[in-house]
Amino acid sequence: MTKKILILLSEWGYWGEELVGPLSKFDERGYSVDFATPTGKKPTPLPPSLQPDFIDPPLGRSVVSTEVAEMTRKVDESDRLDHPINMKDWLPERPYTSDDNYLRKLEQYNDDFDKISDDIAKYDTMLIVGGSGPIVDLANNERVHNLILAFLKAGKPVAAECYGVACLAFARDWENRKSIIWGKNVTGHCKEYDYKDGTGFNGADINIGPPPYPLEYILRDATGPDGAYHGRYGHKTSVMVDYPFITGRSTPDSFLTGQKIVEVLEDGLTRWGW
Template sequence: MPRRILIVLSEWGYWGEELLGPLETFDQAGYTVDFVTPTGKRPVAITVSMDPDFIDPPLGRSVTSAETARKVRELEASDRLDNPIDLSSWVPERPYRSEDDFLRKLEAYNRDLAALQRELDERYDALLIVGGSGPIVDLANNGRVHALILAFRRLDKPIAAECYGVACLAFAREQEDRHSIIQGKHVTGHCIEYDYKDGTGFMGTDFVMGPPPYPLEYILRDATAPGGAYIGNFGKETSVIVDYPFITGRSTPDSYLTGQKVVEVLDHGLRRWGFTA
């Protein structure tokens, strides 16, 4: 059976290359993929991620080649992203403690989670969370996304995330101890030097904001402590870190490399890469 990857995408805009890079890599490796979005809506690439003339303010240059822009537009025009899995109907929602009959509902929730974990174990080899501005809106603090991540972690299967998608890892926590699952791990993600400043536009599909509502680097530094580390590699062209089960990519230029490291983890047993400790 070919390996199968579950790819989580925002409904508020994914960055084109951050899906394209891993997807092309998985296709070349002979993997199959399933897409999932928070409510089953078709994901849409952020417009500027298909524009080779868009100048990224923090970097002062275009971050999208003409070839990448063409490929993302072709992907958007295809039917490949049609009919993604609806996360809201697939993954159970944890009940509020204030709800009537909370204990019975919690027991049912845990039974449903156990069934989900068995399904994931049978169907998938790895999880990937794609970056962009959209994940800030509907993935980072989505309890159902956290449940997926925690299930893959319990199954000891690879969990990859790119750019702002890495925030999902920082916020995924077991309710018993509330510690981030990346505590003691080494990760990368969107560094503070890459963040937009006040007065510059941070773009999604249907929104423009100033700076992102949270500095991802600071969140990751805090979430990995003690014993782990955030590694930004600012000034280096790429930044991908493998600290099993996590594979994290800093930003757009790291998309293909992130996909490659997922393949190396699955097919060649890679467990640590991109840092020394």
């Protein structure tokens, strides 16, 4: 049976290679792919991820090859991303405790959320693509957190790249508030890769300087004493498989992340990278 993948993308800009790297591996295998965004808008690549002459400040070199830039451009100009699933319409949102008739609304919320199990059943895994955009509309998005929890409840692996890994750190059971990656080994955007200046987003004429939070510190805390964050700074790639999670550090890890997702689905890979 053909594998089916759900890919989550920010509406504030994704990094091109972090989409086309895994996507190319899925396409090679003939996997079916659905895309989703927070409000159903078409996602767009961050402009630097289309520019082979862009010099990444922390690395002091280009991180965009001509080939990958062209791959990203082709996907962006195709119709593949034109009509993503609207997560706002698909997934319910937990009511405020201050809402009138809160208990009845909470019961309805739980009933509605239970109904998405049939939708989840058709997917084999989900992937959260990185870039600066997820900082804005994915990392602290309750619907994203609940979708992750639904995949885990269904016994399905979950993958994330770069700043998309923040979603895993913040996805928590409502009762105990403990991160789902507690006790796990993960990677994600390391402190040495953070910009000191130049963090921006599509659709906003703004430069917020450095990222608003250091992802490495969050992941170190979220994994707890029995898990670990692995930045592997000084190594060309960093991808971790600690089932049911597959995590990729940053742009150079994108194709390898896709390959490891394939190996999890096809070969039963449960541990790799540390």
